Amino acid sequence: MKIMTHIVAGYPSMKECEKIALTMAETDVSYIEIQFPFSDPIADGETIKAANDAAILNGTTTAKCFDLVERLKGDVPLLAMTYYNIAFRYGLERFCKKAHEVGLYGLIIPDIPLDEEKYEHYLELCEKYGLNPIQIVSPITPDRRLREIAKVARGFVYCVSNSGTTGERENLNFNLKKYIGRIRKFIDLPLALGFGISNKKQVGIATEFADIVVIGSKIISIHKDGGISAVKAFCLDIRS
Amino acid sequence: MKSLKKYILNKTGHFGEYGGRYVPELLMPIMEELEKVFYESIKDRSFQDELNGLYKTYSGRPTPLYFCENLSKKLGGARIYLKNEGLNHTGAHKINHCLGQALLAKRLGKKRVIAETGAGQHGLATATVCAKLGLECVVYMGAKDFRRQRPNVFFMERLGAKVVPVKSGGQILRDAINEALKDLISNPEDTHYLLGTVCGPHPYPVMNAHFQSIVGREVRKQLDGSPDYLVACVGGGSNAIGLFHDFLDDEGVKMIGVEAGGKGIKETSSKCDHAARFETGETGVVEGFKSYFLQNKDGQIKDTHSISAGLDYSGVGPQLVYLKDIGRIETSYALDDEVLSAYELLARTEGVFAALESCHAVAEVIKLAPKLPKNKIIVFNCSGRGDKDLFIVTEKFNFKIS
Numbered sequence: 001m002k003i004m005t006h007i008v009a010g011y012p013s014m015k016e017c018e019k020i021a022l023t024m025a026e027t028d029v030s031y032i033e034i035q036f037p038f039s040d041p042i043a044d045g046e047t048i049k050a051a052n053d054a055a056i057l058n059g060t061t062t063a064k065c066f067d068l069v070e071r072l073k074g075d076v077p078l079l080a081m082t083y084y085n086i087a088f089r090y091g092l093e094r095f096c097k098k099a100h101e102v103g104l105y106g107l108i109i110p111d112i113p114l115d116e117e118k119y120e121h122y123l124e125l126c127e128k129y130g131l132n133p134i135q136i137v138s139p140i141t142p143d144r145r146l147r148e149i150a151k152v153a154r155g156f157v158y159c160v161s162n163s164g165t166t167g168e169r170e171n172l173n174f175n176l177k178k179y180i181g182r183i184r185k186f187i188d189l190p191l192a193l194g195f196g197i198s199n200k201k202q203v204g205i206a207t208e209f210a211d212i213v214v215i216g217s218k219i220i221s222i223h224k225d226g227g228i229s230a231v232k233a234f235c236l237d238i239r240s
Numbered sequence: 241m242k243s244l245k246k247y248i249l250n251k252t253g254h255f256g257e258y259g260g261r262y263v264p265e266l267l268m269p270i271m272e273e274l275e276k277v278f279y280e281s282i283k284d285r286s287f288q289d290e291l292n293g294l295y296k297t298y299s300g301r302p303t304p305l306y307f308c309e310n311l312s313k314k315l316g317g318a319r320i321y322l323k324n325e326g327l328n329h330t331g332a333h334k335i336n337h338c339l340g341q342a343l344l345a346k347r348l349g350k351k352r353v354i355a356e357t358g359a360g361q362h363g364l365a366t367a368t369v370c371a372k373l374g375l376e377c378v379v380y381m382g383a384k385d386f387r388r389q390r391p392n393v394f395f396m397e398r399l400g401a402k403v404v405p406v407k408s409g410g411q412i413l414r415d416a417i418n419e420a421l422k423d424l425i426s427n428p429e430d431t432h433y434l435l436g437t438v439c440g441p442h443p444y445p446v447m448n449a450h451f452q453s454i455v456g457r458e459v460r461k462q463l464d465g466s467p468d469y470l471v472a473c474v475g476g477g478s479n480a481i482g483l484f485h486d487f488l489d490d491e492g493v494k495m496i497g498v499e500a501g502g503k504g505i506k507e508t509s510s511k512c513d514h515a516a517r518f519e520t521g522e523t524g525v526v527e528g529f530k531s532y533f534l535q536n537k538d539g540q541i542k543d544t545h546s547i548s549a550g551l552d553y554s555g556v557g558p559q560l561v562y563l564k565d566i567g568r569i570e571t572s573y574a575l576d577d578e579v580l581s582a583y584e585l586l587a588r589t590e591g592v593f594a595a596l597e598s599c600h601a602v603a604e605v606i607k608l609a610p611k612l613p614k615n616k617i618i619v620f621n622c623s624g625r626g627d628k629d630l631f632i633v634t635e636k637f638n639f640k641i642s
Contacts, residue, residue, distance in 0.1 A: 038539070038540065039409070039540040039541040040414070040418055040526050040527060040541050042264070042418055042421045042422060042425070042527065042528075043264045043266075043422075043425060045422070046408075049408060050408070053408070053409070056510075056540055061538050062538050062539075084262055084525045085524045085525045085526050085535070086538065086539045088524065088525050089524060089537065089538060089539030090538075090539070110264040110265070111262045111263055111264055111525070111528070112262060113261065113262070113263065113264075113265060115252065115268070116252075116261070116262060119254065119257070135265070136264065136265045137265055138265060138266040138428075140266070140269050140270075140429065141265055141266075141269065142269055145265075145268065145269070149265075160266060
């Protein structure tokens, strides 16, 4: 079972998030997603939005996020998750070049759809600098878009869910089977699944269908309540 | 200049390099469907008839174009005309795009409508059309605006809308937009996001400009020709585009968009004393579109300030930025104090209370008119009436209500 965990760079502090990430790496997670904070994170819920705000207030800059990645570089592949304005303001080419230099495996930028490629050349630059531009799909992504996404996807594909996919176990099973089944018809890469997964039971369900299980905001609340040792215990427990 | 309208928007929703559709994949199908239904509907006679019928019998269009004789005399220059969008049902121009979008929501089979609001005028207009058309309505409003625009909150609730105060960030319009986008991401299938200005991902800028362009068309008819100057305040830009749009091809018509200068053009790395995007904003991609934003060098969006909630916004409509870039429009700003003086002068000379947003345009007219000869014509958009600002202006003029 592969797990991808998440931290917000600079939250609760640069030092502490570095420790959290190192602890995750020790528990053998498969990927770590490092979010470069942004003031207007439209695809994130309240917990991560608050962590973004706090990190910016702490003085976290894009340059410091790259420094963090450089320090964390090790056996576990690291991905930078951020919003397009952060990369755009840094200079997209400069951003991709730097991402390559610090050893990032890929980028997750939800608000740069394929449709803007001819204006932004994001996929082209990822290719040039050997980065995996992680594509995101949802239950309402139509087949025709999945075909286009399949052509440009690299690394793995991130499947998010909307409100329709959470709920009773039987329902969840049924919906996930249908959802992931449809995505697999178009996409040959490993699939990562994230839907606010917060406990062992949900990890179990997700594992039946997906290759990688994403654990995001739960880590933030666990750390808040129990510190690093609780994060370690959680990462070990969900995979046991 | 003749072909201007043709090339300002391309098929992917870009105005030059601005605009576009920078949204998460989850929203792409929704935006594509909205775009399709929008273009189909505006070519459909029955849709046009229904919308025009509502404009006339429900909103009270056409709104008057009124010659401000006393103000013109007092300023001693150009002839000043006021396009009174404040006389629309619900008190502002916002109902123009609300009626259009609500009819589209019906066509899309959506049962639930969400909206963001700053001053509350767009939220009020949305709640009103939802009440009329039987749609569930949720309005997101920054908690600071929720406190300073109490009358509109009260009316929205009476209309059956749920008004949600947004406590994150600066607690203003931008935070409300973020929250509404998040709602749409969670409820993409049954919900229409009735975005209230010419910002956001394609097709919102072009769609709202289309529904607002009736304002300029009426002005042309009412004047029986073109004015020399058009003046409008610019928050997101819906009332400005509404006034300007029909005249974009008329080379002789000068256009001025007036931003919120707040307490002056000063700022730190996280906070502005103003909301003047054309003064210190830079290109960025936020909330689904590329435009000018007030931001620091890392791309973090700054909090803004204005006496008027409706202009208190860090981004601006992409089409306006493009029009400024190619030199078709000019921009300026008015300070909070100038806005209050304008509010008072318009009231005393013409007996009209304009919304504080619209008073930014009045403040510009006060500077512009005396410099022009008497045969020149200025039309300014009185985009809303001033009733909603009661609690702000009573405080500023030291009047105790109770």
